[in-house]
Amino acid sequence: MSEVPESCLYTKDHEWLRLEDDGSVTVGITDHAQEALGELVFVELPEAGAGLGVGDACAVIESVKAASDIYCPVAGEVTEANASLTEEPELVNSSPYGDGWVFRLRPEDAKALDQMMDAESYGRFLAEVED
Amino acid sequence: MGKQTHLYERHVAAGAKIVDFGGWDMPLHYGSQLDEHHAVRSGAGIFDVSHMTVVDIDGADSRNWLRRLLANDVERLTAPGKGLYSCMLNPAGGVIDDLIVYRQQGPGYRVIINAATHDADLNWMHKTAADFDVSIGERTDLAMLAVQGPEARATTAPLLPEGLGEQALGLESFESLDAANIFMARTGYTGEDGWEILLKPAAAGKLWDELITAGVQPCGLGARDTLRLEAGLNLYGQDMDMQTSPLVSNLGWTVCWEPGDRDFIGRPVLEEEKRSKGSHRLVGLVLEDRGVIRAGQRVVTDAGDGRVTSGGFSPTLECSIALARVPSAAGEHCEVEIRSNFKPARIVRPPFVKQGQILV
Numbered sequence: 264m265s266e267v268p269e270s271c272l273y274t275k276d277h278e279w280l281r282l283e284d285d286g287s288v289t290v291g292i293t294d295h296a297q298e299a300l301g302e303l304v305f306v307e308l309p310e311a312g313a314g315l316g317v318g319d320a321c322a323v324i325e326s327v328k329a330a331s332d333i334y335c336p337v338a339g340e341v342t343e344a345n346a347s348l349t350e351e352p353e354l355v356n357s358s359p360y361g362d363g364w365v366f367r368l369r370p371e372d373a374k375a376l377d378q379m380m381d382a383e384s385y386g387r388f389l390a391e392v393e394d
Numbered sequence: 395m396g397k398q399t400h401l402y403e404r405h406v407a408a409g410a411k412i413v414d415f416g417g418w419d420m421p422l423h424y425g426s427q428l429d430e431h432h433a434v435r436s437g438a439g440i441f442d443v444s445h446m447t448v449v450d451i452d453g454a455d456s457r458n459w460l461r462r463l464l465a466n467d468v469e470r471l472t473a474p475g476k477g478l479y480s481c482m483l484n485p486a487g488g489v490i491d492d493l494i495v496y497r498q499q500g501p502g503y504r505v506i507i508n509a510a511t512h513d514a515d516l517n518w519m520h521k522t523a524a525d526f527d528v529s530i531g532e533r534t535d536l537a538m539l540a541v542q543g544p545e546a547r548a549t550t551a552p553l554l555p556e557g558l559g560e561q562a563l564g565l566e567s568f569e570s571l572d573a574a575n576i577f578m579a580r581t582g583y584t585g586e587d588g589w590e591i592l593l594k595p596a597a598a599g600k601l602w603d604e605l606i607t608a609g610v611q612p613c614g615l616g617a618r619d620t621l622r623l624e625a626g627l628n629l630y631g632q633d634m635d636m637q638t639s640p641l642v643s644n645l646g647w648t649v650c651w652e653p654g655d656r657d658f659i660g661r662p663v664l665e666e667e668k669r670s671k672g673s674h675r676l677v678g679l680v681l682e683d684r685g686v687i688r689a690g691q692r693v694v695t696d697a698g699d700g701r702v703t704s705g706g707f708s709p710t711l712e713c714s715i716a717l718a719r720v721p722s723a724a725g726e727h728c729e730v731e732i733r734s735n736f737k738p739a740r741i742v743r744p745p746f747v748k749q750g751q752i753l754v
């Protein structure tokens with residue numbers, strides 16, 4: 264059973280979001296997602312300053328198996344990407360909710376976060392897909 | 395649920411992630427595909443390849459039939475135990491499968507073919523054998539292990555039945571022995587030294603357990619694929635199929651043209667293709683930028699477009715490599731279209747890695 268921290272919000276694409284104290288939102292992929300993808304060998308990151316809409320393919324994660332897009336869960340402007348992943352993509356496997364975060368953005372509208380699943384809902388969603 | 399090998403329970407107990415491969419439930423990895431890959435390059439790894447099909451050929455016409463069936467020539471097997479790699483072609487020169495054939499004592503041969511092509515291969519064998527005095531017997535009673543890596547033979551030899559280890563250590567590349575209900579050949583699909591071993595399921599389970607205890611890394615299909623790609627070895631159905639000939643699959647060396655009157659299936663079409671110098675060839679690619687090449691991607695060369703047949707991340711080179719079919723006149727450089735970006739790559743001659751050494 265994969266890890267689903269209470270401190271994050273979730274999407275059906277198995278991405279997590281966390282609202283930070285400064286109002287920015289950190290985005291990554293869930294434990295379930297990294298497990299399903301297998302060991303990561305390459306991550307292509309968005310550039311700081313990029314304006315993203317909901318659903319924009321904004322990053323690429325390549326594992327030993329396949330390439331997957333990361334879709335932007337809320338509209339906003341990218342403030343930072345996790346440069347450590349360039350040299351150590353495996354951080355996404357070892358610490359999907361910590362050092363393996365992918366990028367941060369400043370949301371256009373913080374209310375958009377209300378549309379996301381909380382840990383309990385995502386847990387139920389996972390129970391269905393993992394069945 | 396698919397078919398399971400005799401070692402299936404051991405894979406599950408060892409924490410393997412199980413995937414479907416050609417109708418078989420097979421281990422993809424036991425935790426880390428990358429660790430498994432490196433173990434084979436630097437030490438020893440063991441693969442359960444019992445899903446592969448073993449076919450024993452017997453009867454007075456065995457040799458004559460195989461000389462008709464295969465593009466390589468079993469006449470080259472000058473003594474019992476010797477083996478060779480060959481394609482089995484259709485009349486249009488397309489590859490039905492690739493295989494290894496070993497000469498046995500007496501008139502018989504042992505042929506090892508792919509799992510995914512099992513039905514097509516056996517149908518074709520029976521069809522072509524109609525006018526020959528041969529029997530074609532599938533050996534479903536045997537398990538098959540591949541122990542691979544620079545330390546594979548030295549680690550395995552002491553675990554074999556009395557006297558067999560010493561005999562096995564004397565095998566040259568592509569030689570086999572058949573003794574004490576164990577068939578062993580110095581072959582593999584990784585670019586490393588090692589053996590492929592056919593034996594009864596109970597003995598296979600015991601040997602598997604002893605090898606694990608001896609520190610040999612269990613390896614899944616994931617590592618098997620990256621190892622074979624680095625070794626420049628084709629995967630049937632991906633790098634070649636019914637629509638491609640050996641000549642455009644980097645396998646021209648496996649076609650035995652002499653004697654000129656050996657009428658193997660597909661020969662007239664291959665001869666015509668050879669005369670016209672062939673329009674395409676299968677080459678290696680080394681990506682010179684970050685990213686991962688995948689099968690199906692377009693390759694742009696100075697002589698026209700080609701297509702990636704197998705691609706991925708090479709754990710040994712720590713960059714992406716691929717096999718691609720490109721126009722024969724392509725130069726040393728190309729670009730690969732990866733998700734709408736054109737990334738530079740070098741065209742090289744496989745293998746990329748052999749016996750732990752990077753060759754490109």
